[in-house]
Amino acid sequence: MKPVRLTFLPALLMFAVFLAGCSAETETAAEKPAPVHIESGDECHVCGMVITRFPGPKGEVITEKEQVVRKFCSTKDMFAWMLQPENVNRKHTLYVHDMSQTEWDSPDDTALIDAREAFYVAGSKRKGAMGQTLASFATESAARDFMKEYGGEVLAYKDITLEHLSTEMPMGDMHKDM
Template identity: 30%
Template sequence: MTDHCFATDLTRRRLLSGTATTVTLSTVGLAGCLGSEIPEPIALDGDQHCDQCGMVISEHPGPAGQTYFEGDLPEGRDGPAWFCSSKCTYNYEFDMEDRGETTQVTYLTDYSAVDYGVEGEGDSLVITAHLAADAFADADGLVLVAGSDVEGAMGTALIPFSDADDAEAFAADYGGEIVSHAEVTRELLAGV
């Protein structure tokens, strides 16, 4: 007896391919309806002033950051809050969360994605700044080296990497402890 489940010329591969396409299109469509599109990072190489401390971002070394909030923050700006350092990024974010604001996404300089340098500046070592939009990555996917001998705009920096091996190599050269984005706390920032 012949199985007549597929009265048309529909093969298993075509069925699965069509199902996968339908699921993908449905997911994309649903994401758009729910407003869950995550805004992209922007370049911070203009004359932007840090929303935490007021310093001109492009005039300082080290990792920079930007955070999009679900509300109208910073008030009147169509875009993210921007920061001269990873420390300012986290401090501002913690302050806003204390006020009941919700973070949509935080971007930090990804030192796995750029050709960075560590240079002497006075008695200190500083890591170069990278402010193009493609130098930033979602902080959720980064590991950070905290408490190394390398500084950024606000002194000792949290140096972010998307590749854990890069973070380990950096820590082997310059010291520091490797932490995830989720492990960054006010207490950690105060101790760095």
């Protein structure tokens, strides 16, 4: 009987090693990519405007399969792209600026946060690249503080719809200072 038990021991050890290897691969695959710095010449994926020439929060999407980075001059443009039927159900990695941690006129990329965990203020008096924008914040309390000063409505990522993006764009001011 002892020789039979010893023959199963190596197979059992191999199976344990296999399971450990599989779990490590799952953890590696689940890691999300880090945000990418927005360079001075980068153009918005939706409108083609130079991203850094405009105030307000920006956005970026890193596609799930190809790991392609798409950058946006405003959170409004990022949501316009994300809410398209071909993108809405994908698990892309999304980043936006935490505007409680950076300047409105020139957001710093060290303040990029997970867009799905952020809170947004829609309809405020603050303008971004595309006129009214969705001001993004890491906490609901920071979003509410911003709303008290500039107006608007606080929303979670899941609550944003195309209707929140359908504000008029002041075309006369869009290309000022270019």
